[in-house]
Amino acid sequence: MQTPSSVQTSPAPEPRRVSFSLKDFVIKFGLLVILAVMIVVFWRLEPAFGSARNMFSILQAVSVTALLALGVTVTLAIGGFDLSIGSTAAMSLMASSYVMVILDLGTLPAIAVCLFLGLAIGFANGMLIVKGRIPDLLATLGMMFLLLGLQLIPTGGRSIAKGMTLPSGGSAQGSFTETFLALGRYRVFDLIPLPVIVMIVAAILLWVFMERSRYGRVLYAIGGNEKATRLAGAPVERYKIAAYMISGGFASVGGMLLAARVGRGDVSSGSSLLLDSVAAALIGFAVLGAKKPNVFGTAIGALFVGTLLNGLTMLNAPYYAQDFVKGLVLVLALLFTFGFASSNHR
Amino acid sequence: MNSDTVDAVRVRGLTKRFGSTQAVDSVDLDVRRGEVLALMGANGAGKSTLIKILCGVHPADSGTIEIDGRPVAFRSPLEARAAGIHTVHQLINDGVVQQLSVAENLVLDEICRPDGPRMLSRDRIHAQARDIQAILGLDLPLGRAMSELGQAERQLVAIARALSHEPKLLILDEPTSSLSESEASRLFEIIEDLRSRGVAIVYISHRMSDIRRLADRAVVMRDGRWRAEFAAPFDFDAIIHAMIGHSVTDGGRVAVPGGPVAMALRDVVLRPGAEPFDLDLCEGEVVVLTGLIGSGKSELAECLFGTRKPVSGRVLLDDAPYAPRDPGDAIARGVHMAPEDRGNSSLVVDFSVRHNMTLPFLSVFSRLTLVDPERERVAAEKQSGDLGIKCASTDAPIVSLSGGNQQKVVLGRWLLQPCRLLMLDEPFQGVDIGARQDIGRRLRETADGRATLVICTDLEEATEIADRIVVMRDFSIVGSHSIEGISLDRLVHQMTSVKSATTLA
Secondary structure: OOOOOOOOOOOOOOOOOOOOOHHHHHHHHHHHHHHHHHHHHHHHHOHHHHOHHHHHHHHHHHHHHHHHHHHHHHHHHOOOOOOOHHHHHHHHHHHHHHHHHHOOOOHHHHHHHHHHHHHHHHHHHHHHHHOOOOOHHHHHHHHHHHHHHHOOOOOOOOOEOOOOEOOOOOEOOOOOOHHHHHHHHOEEOOOEEHHHHHHHHHHHHHHHHHHHEHHHHHHHHHHHOHHHHHHOOOOHHHHHHHHHHHHHHHHHHHHHHHHHHHOOEOOOOOOOHHHHHHHHHHHHOOHHHOOOOOHHHHHHHHHHHHHHHHHHHHOOOOHHHHHHHHHHHHHHHHHHHHHHHHHHHO | OOOOOOEEEEEEEEEEEEOOEEEEEEEEEEEEOOEEEEEEOOOOOOHHHHHHHHOOOOOOOEEEEEEOOEEEOOOOHHHHHHOOEEEEOOOHHHOOOOOOEHHHHHOHHHHHOOOOOOOOOHHHHHHHHHHHHHHHOOOOOOOOEHHHOOHHHHHHHHHHHHHOOOOOEEEEEOOOOOOOHHHHHHHHHHHHHHHHOOOEEEEEOOOHHHHHHHOOEEEEEEOOEEEEEEEOOOOHHHHHHHHHOOOOOOOOOOOOOOOOEEEEEEEEEOOOOOOOEEEEEEOOOEEEEEOOOOOOHHHHHHHHHOOOOOOEEEEEEOOEEOOOOOHHHHHHOOEEEEOOOHHHHOOOOOOEHHHHHHHHHHHHHEEOOEEOHHHHHHHHHHHHHHHOOOOOOOOOEHHHOOHHHHHHHHHHHHHOOOOOEEEEEOOOOOOOHHHHHHHHHHHHHOOOOOEEEEEOOOHHHHHHHOOEEEEEEOOEEEEEEEOOOOOHHHHHHHHHOOOOOOOOO
16 A cells, blocks of 8 residues: 655656747756856946956856766766765865875876875765765765865865965975976967866766766666666666766865965965865756756856856956855755646646 | 444545555544554555555545545644644654754654744653653653664654654554564553544554454555454454455466476575475466565565575485576576565666666677667667556657556566566565456466466455465465465465464565
8 A cells, every 4th residue: 555656746747848938948058048148247347357368267267166066967967965065175176286285296206196095085974984984965965074174184274375385394396397387377379277178178078978878867867766777787886986976076176276376385275166066066956957067067057157257357346245146046046846747747 | 342333434435646656545544532443454454654644655546535524635744743643754863853862752743843932951851751751651761862762762752753643543553563562551551541542543554453452443555555453352263354455367267387496495494493494386387476575475475586685405406406696697597576665776767768677788789899779779679568557668768658567667677588487576566456467367378387376365366366375474385276266265364374473474
């Protein structure tokens, strides 16, 4: 005896609607239209906004956020969440600085250490969730705190900069290599920042992985119905661990790019990353009416937040209003996704 | 024993649909004051839905409910309770709050009432809780957290709370399922006492012994409909017949002879203490596994699909030892299963028809890990056509399909690739008769070259598709009958004959 299955059947298969529905249009394209309108308005108010250079600086500004948001999209797709991405990125930033400035090793060891840390953190998250049976939010929240503290220990809580005094006495001998700094600062054709290219390539690869490969399909299936996916033969536990490793990996790349841009291991530089990237991924739900975490939407979401902040800055809006505006956008986007759509859906 | 035979509750023409599933179909039901009415039926017969309408969880689509001659229409469980209908649900953890104390749970309704007291003193709660405990003669530690109590004690708390409101109608859904013998008999005494005080009681149970001891009348539901009514003393074979249906094609079919043995079970013990059994599943043959609730049917299938391990015994697949680690392993060996309850166990709600179908076999439709949408579409459309799935296209969301068509999608999924053994667990639950026939026909058409095992409690459905019906009881196989010249009476008797004398299910 049971209540009707959780798959509710609608009364009848809906005939495909040919006529134009404003509501459907708003749900599908609302956010893209707002983005376009926003760009046009900023451009009219402040012509410098529309310059190619400014466009790319917007992209550069969002590249780190976008990378983190892409990673968290994968964990959202399996019905999980990764709150540790911000501190994973910060960890990666501190680790790359530590490897180069204090240990005086080269570029490749720094990159290798960062990637390893990111994947290891993701693996640890996955194990806590899958084997430790800790709810995803709590496991990654715990990991977030753990990392926030851990990154401070090797340097005794201080930021890492060239020539800094070490806790053991003496001063740091190494420095950021030019190659590493180029990761964050080099502009291809003297125009397109390297982080933007990294972000775009990563977004395309992840899009193919999530939307076209069978692995992405299974990840979404796990988010839709974990039990059914297991009974369809998929090794669900391994997929979940992999999702958190992808998230950790993307976050560590983001942290590296940030380190390369700021050129020092600043203990506080990753503080707004978590909220910004989660906001981007959630705004992405509303893009094209996807109603679910999706790579394209996440990229648009990141761009949306970046454009808004850049425009407001150019218009001399006070910096302290930024978080408010971000929050407002997020709430509106969530309304697009859930509020307006729900009456239409079931 | 009940002089007062006025109807406390009178239900007429009650109907409720969920999507295309007719969960409750014009049911009439009278419950008299001072009577225990047993409500019976197999899984999915509509008992729970009927109860949920009575206690205000679901609104009815049509039909009337009268209490003491006054028509009522509940918009919420609160209204039903105010009208004197109290329910103790089967899943007791839905009825108690683990984090609160025993006392707080006992007076929970008081605490939650919108117009209840604003401030709660511990002494007052405990005083009230003591009064409520006294109704059942309980002596539970009031200050303890609910989570520290055993299942049975939690059940008693939920029952005591319902009784504290002096219900007109008390609905008990499988109340003894987690109670020990002595706790159950204490509950029975309480129920008998309530009956003598004129309370109308609806008692849902699969335990024949409970019903024999308590019930004055029994009403049987099947497929959402009222099927039969019995008065004490009960003829349980007749009740079972009404619950699982008579076959209209009784013995009229010719069995397809089985080919070589695909899957062989030898001395398998499903749970400690159960009798070991053997079972051969042959190519080309459709075997239906039947038995009452709790007889171990699903557990047998789970052992073959790698989600459970038998206690002992050997399983051979094509003469090779077979002990799957998990469903992935089972599928790789060619054992496919569509589990019971497709909504929770088979379908991904936000996927399309096509994506739901191909989920286990994505690697077949992929090149270099990328899914080839064209090959996927062709395969899904072939299944859709063969099974007569009614959908706009295989791109349609699965939720836009009726229950029967959703079930066809599940079957289509497992027919995408050839297999050695196909298992379907209750494939006809919530499936209309047209879809049921399509599924049966397709199963038969594809049966060559593999063994087929269908778990099915309803004998009418079983006889439609089976070459052979295998009966389970107490986690063991107690009979095997070719469909030709089958005696359903004997089969029912095998399902019900009671070894341990008291409980059946």
